[in-house]
Amino acid sequence: MDKENKVREIVKQKFTEYLSAKKCRKTPERYAILDIFYTDQRHFDMDSLYEVLNERNFRVSRATLYNTMQLLLDCNLVLKHQFGKNLSFYERAYNNDLHHHLICTVCNKIQESKDAELRLLIQNKKIKQFTPTHYCLYIYGVCNICARKLKKENRKK
Amino acid sequence: MDKENKVREIVKQKFTEYLSAKKCRKTPERYAILDIFYTDQRHFDMDSLYEVLNERNFRVSRATLYNTMQLLLDCNLVLKHQFGKNLSFYERAYNNDLHHHLICTVCNKIQESKDAELRLLIQNKKIKQFTPTHYCLYIYGVCNICARKLKKENRKK
DNA sequence: TTTACTGCAAATATTTTGCAATATC
């Protein structure tokens, strides 16, 4: 069994434990949604999640999607991000080497930035009167592609 | 003139410069909105901003509020945050010693955390192919009040 | 068999847009 499949098994198990502990039912919809996150792309907004499930002939209503996302957030198998736009993004959280997000304020594209050193610095910070579970670092700025375009435009003037 | 008033004058000037450069009009509504941020509380959602302006007998439509917030975001006089809930928060950005946010996932309360050391570490990080303007660090976890409540509940069981 | 969960549709919440009136330049 390769690493990807192993992770899928582990998160499935973790989800099962969580659902049992909360006395929630183990429905195929819930497992299908979890599985998408650990099979496919990493980032989804609700619409693309809905579409991907449909493409696989697994029809899930939006109500169930939102319901399940809440469960997955609660048991820390999925993270939710909002990068300024009024659209939520979700990504897998287990075994997804915690990374930072670089958001270009010109083209709105999002890059991931893995920086183990900085991550450890943040994770090891002691905070008074607060027990951290996880963190999100969003760095806003201009990506190199947009920077180049802007330079060109300025030269024309 | 005290420090607060000085800052208010400076941001007003900066806003004027920005509006001139963008050939936008200098309307009283725009200045009134900017001023609220640098006079009053630091954090606003759209509703409370609307209410505060009304209380001061300065009626501004929501359309204008949203329009003006975009301008203030563009010229970096205001920052926008979204802490998981579907509600945007705005806060002053100039002379507002950059701070981090601690978000309690139990009670949803938000605390500010000033940590100059960590701030410098993040700000001084070199990032390949990307020119940062600002960043947001959101630390999620459980605040001490909720932690205490949870402990009590567990003891009962 | 019980009742939590699902899908649907309607409701709510937030933000955006079109347009006529107004105020800035």
Add this chain to the structure above:
DNA sequence: GATATTGCAAAATATTTGCAGTAAA
């Protein structure tokens, strides 16, 4: 005087909710 901006109302978008039918335990 020209037109960018405003307020209003309607539209668009994202999320939540009520409820009847379905399926997990």
